Amino acid sequence: MATIFSRIITGEIPSYKVAENDQFYAFLDINPLTKGHTLVVPKCEVDYIFDLEDNELAAMHVFAKSVALAIQKVFPCKKVGEAVIGLEVPHAHIHLIPIQKESDMIF
Numbered sequence: 001m002a003t004i005f006s007r008i009i010t011g012e013i014p015s016y017k018v019a020e021n022d023q024f025y026a027f028l029d030i031n032p033l034t035k036g037h038t039l040v041v042p043k044c045e046v047d048y049i050f051d052l053e054d055n056e057l058a059a060m061h062v063f064a065k066s067v068a069l070a071i072q073k074v075f076p077c078k079k080v081g082e083a084v085i086g087l088e089v090p091h092a093h094i095h096l097i098p099i100q101k102e103s104d105m106i107f
């Protein structure tokens with residue numbers, strides 16, 4: 001069965017798209033830690049980010065960097081933090097979290 005992120009990539013489940021290329025899809029997290037919290041996912045279904053081949057992992061980070069730079073223009077912030085968590089959804093993903101100060105955190 002397709003993961004929830006695969007169903008988002010195909011458009012079966014709606015999402016707010018931030019960016020996309022042939023390999024990766026970036027969209028706003030439904031439960032953001034800060035405004036602009038974005039998820040970057042590979043279009044291929046791989047459970048765990050460190051199961052990606054080295055070249056795929058490198059390409060994902062290059063894509064994530066371009067997304068982070070774009071996010072900074074829309075959500076001015078000190079930096080865009082990157083996190084790999086993966087507790088909830090078994091589809092490799094990177095969290096991009098704009099951070100200005102601790103009080104930005106929504107939780």
Ligand code: 5GP
Nearest residue numbers: 004015027028029030031085086087088089
């Ligand atoms: P993790 O697997 O890294 O612990 O967290 C998965 C993330 O995916 C969570 O931050 C959660 O809010 C987000 N998420 C789960 N389901 C959906 C969804 O249907 N749409 C969107 N946009 N984000 C989701």
